Amino acid sequence: MSTLPKTLTLDTSTSRANPTPQPMKRLTVPRIRQRKGGGEPLVMLTAYTVRQAQLLDPHCDMLLVGDSLAQVIYGLPHTVAVTMEMMALHGAAVVRGSYHAAVIVDMPFGSYEASPEQAFANASRLLKETGAAAVKVEGGKVLAPTIEFLTQRGIPVMGHVGLTPQAVNILGGYGVRGKSDEEARSIVEDAVAVAQAGAFSIVIEGVLESIAIEITGKVACPTIGIGASAQCDGQVLVTDDMLGMFERVPKFVKRYQDMAGVIDGAVKEYAQQVRSRSFPTDDQIYKG
Numbered sequence: 551m552s553t554l555p556k557t558l559t560l561d562t563s564t565s566r567a568n569p570t571p572q573p574m575k576r577l578t579v580p581r582i583r584q585r586k587g588g589g590e591p592l593v594m595l596t597a598y599t600v601r602q603a604q605l606l607d608p609h610c611d612m613l614l615v616g617d618s619l620a621q622v623i624y625g626l627p628h629t630v631a632v633t634m635e636m637m638a639l640h641g642a643a644v645v646r647g648s649y650h651a652a653v654i655v656d657m658p659f660g661s662y663e664a665s666p667e668q669a670f671a672n673a674s675r676l677l678k679e680t681g682a683a684a685v686k687v688e689g690g691k692v693l694a695p696t697i698e699f700l701t702q703r704g705i706p707v708m709g710h711v712g713l714t715p716q717a718v719n720i721l722g723g724y725g726v727r728g729k730s731d732e733e734a735r736s737i738v739e740d741a742v743a744v745a746q747a748g749a750f751s752i753v754i755e756g757v758l759e760s761i762a763i764e765i766t767g768k769v770a771c772p773t774i775g776i777g778a779s780a781q782c783d784g785q786v787l788v789t790d791d792m793l794g795m796f797e798r799v800p801k802f803v804k805r806y807q808d809m810a811g812v813i814d815g816a817v818k819e820y821a822q823q824v825r826s827r828s829f830p831t832d833d834q835i836y837k838g
Contacts, residue, residue, distance in 0.1 A: 592784025690740020713756030
């Protein structure tokens, strides 16, 4: 009996996910940490489903099961309403659909802020139920003790500083952070504290470029920029944004494709053929 770990690959002819033995050659957390500075930048995108993970996995070093699924999957106004159940289900799907990239799962709002013990209980649940490599938490100096608590107990943590979407109600929106000298200093201090607490990498979101460059030069772990700077050690985007699934995207996003337009055109053609009774054709019908 084979002892090879298994991942799910999608049989595109039947749309069924079937277990297929695959040698697991995932990028590990220690190897991500070693990618700090000077080498090839790390590539990260968000993923929420098996099929999406399969398509992204060959090209990415990390797949982030982001709480951005609030807006992308569930149509919620912000990430505050995301639950542990959502993150666990989507995280497990992404792990099943990948075998190369390290999978990181966002800790949802309210699942880690109260205490290090609360954070450990929920983080360990996510790793157990998903098979992911690590969790991500938003916040700076105030969360440093929690990050240290988790990493000392075997849970790899990715940090997230700058624009932190889970704090949208405090921040008052999604504007660029660090415009004042005081806020800029605070963001840099947050990143340094998170790195010293043991985070293996840090997402820097929505800050002035000078801040991202300063942080990247000061911390020993890789920085992953999103609306920050090309000088970070890697980059991340919400996949649906960069594929053009939505009409409006943040200013810092490059739309690499107009997938919304592609889908609209395909569905329009299908609808026209159904209404004209030109689909299905004889060679698409089972005659028995």
